[in-house]
Amino acid sequence: MSPEYKQPAEEERRQLVVDQLRELTKRVETAERRVTQVENALCAVAQEASDVSVSHACNRCEKSLLIVRNGSMRCPRCNYSRSM
Incomplete structure (x- = not known):
């Protein structure tokens, strides 16, 4: 063998x-x-949904997309917000 x-x-x-x-x-x-x-x-x-859209990634935390509503953008993760 x-x-x-x-x-x-x-x-x-x-x-x-x-x-x-x-x-x-x-x-x-x-x-x-x-x-x-x-x-x-x-x-x-x-x-x-009424008057809501999804935008680009949050510039501050980069862990979520920004939610656009009523003329402002807000990050649901870190609560960063700015008006448009």
Whole structure:
């Protein structure tokens, strides 16, 4: 009987990294699709609400989009507000 061939340790590590990158790529692509879905739903909800729209990211905290209503923009995360 001949012994079973095993890949060198470096090749095993390389394959592990390749597999991890493939999995990470799939997760990022899934997250990007989900973010697009949420953005589309948020914009649709804002359009259906009276006199409300969604604007760009908050310049102060950058953790939320600004809500535009009655001539002012407000961040629901940090409460930054300014009139337009």
